[in-house]
Amino acid sequence: MEDIKTYIESGILELYVLGDLPENEMREVEAMAAQYPDVKSELSAIEAAVEGYARSHAIDPSEKLKIKVLQALDFDEDDSFEPVVNAKPIREVPKIVPLKDNNFYRYSFAASLLLLLISWIALFVLYSRLQNSKEQIANLLTSNQQFSNRVNYLDKQLKESSTSLSILKNPDFKMIRLQGTKNAPSASMIVAFNPRKSEVLIDFAALKMPATDQTHQYQLWALVDGKPVDLGVFDSATDSLGMKRMKAIERAQAFAVTLEPRGGSASPTMEQMIAMGAI
Structure with missing residues (x-):
């Protein structure tokens, strides 16, 4: 279990969630998650944390932007469909009633386009947030690794100094x-x-x-x-x-x-x- 704890604390699970691992290491993480419940649980927790971070920092488009989109899609009030009549002689020509009120279709199309625009804006903001999160996590992992290396180095120096001190105090030397x-x-x-x-x-x-x-x-x-x-x-x-x-x-x-x-x-x-x- 100590090896699993070390694996979880190595930072590889965070890089997996951010998609910043090569394909072979991605498969390795998935295999470890399938084999060890602790790895799977930690992976789910990281994914939930990243998703929550993105949702909490999402930015809704302003009312001013919505008005600009509707104005850009404005139609002429006199727009109507022209009837098309078959040129071939027929016994009875169906009566085509021009559609004078296009508001429903006009606003439905505008609403659809607005939703699409909002979706693209939200995706762009989410992508930017995720990129920033990736950089922050990468910097944090680097700092942690440097700190760990420094601690290991000082621990080694302390042990060597203790050994040297015991030799210097030994009267046999x-x-x-x-x-x-x-x-x-x-x-x-x-x-x-x-x-x-x-x-x-x-x-x-x-x-x-x-x-x-x-x-x-x-x-x-x-x-x-x-x-x-x-x-x-x-x-x-x-x-x-x-x-x-x-x-x-x-x-x-x-x-x-x-x-x-x-x-x-x-x-x-x-x-x-x-x-x-x-x-």
């Missing part, structure tokens, strides 16, 4: 600050190392490294007995404030970062050493 080399004097970062559990993490909240291009990445190395050991790659650009877990290692005397081709290298490029820090 050693915080090693790596300072920039001559290749990047302003660079710095913090590596959290837990030798008891062989855990190595990078603190992105404290990461200050030069931006990389699309063909290069930073690679973290551990120096174990004078030999470099690969701990994985990472990028300088990130929207995270948490910790990035790297490859496990039991012991190390120092950590270093080099700039390598994207994906990493089997051995460090020493002339591209960016930062280094001893334990």
Whole structure:
């Protein structure tokens, strides 16, 4: 039922009522309404709301407009039908009585035309209202989606910050600050190392490294007995404030970062050493 509730709150039912969905999604909504009573009930409620909105905002034509239509359809009072007589000789010619009073037909035609005009005006107003409603609903759905994305992003950042805080408070972790080399004097970062559990993490909240291009990445190395050991790659650009877990290692005397081709290298490029820090 949670999935059905999410489906109903997604905004797709409103777009279905407004006819703003592709054909395959229209069929999908109809199938969901046929299968789930909650979807069908919500769909009916939305349709009733849109119809009520249109009715409450309908505009009747003014009395001045009605008078103009009747004046445009005015006939001459002396209008009458001319009798048509068959030219062939017949024994008796039926007597044709001219119709002197055309008021009934005249006003009936005028009334019909007026009703047609009113219908077209009402349809135009209804269409305009529906278009405005569609735009308002679309804007509302966009705003809701942006708000939802923002909430999810902040929730993610909060969880990452809580995790980082728990690691920083854990006495089993050693915080090693790596300072920039001559290749990047302003660079710095913090590596959290837990030798008891062989855990190595990078603190992105404290990461200050030069931006990389699309063909290069930073690679973290551990120096174990004078030999470099690969701990994985990472990028300088990130929207995270948490910790990035790297490859496990039991012991190390120092950590270093080099700039390598994207994906990493089997051995460090020493002339591209960016930062280094001893334990």
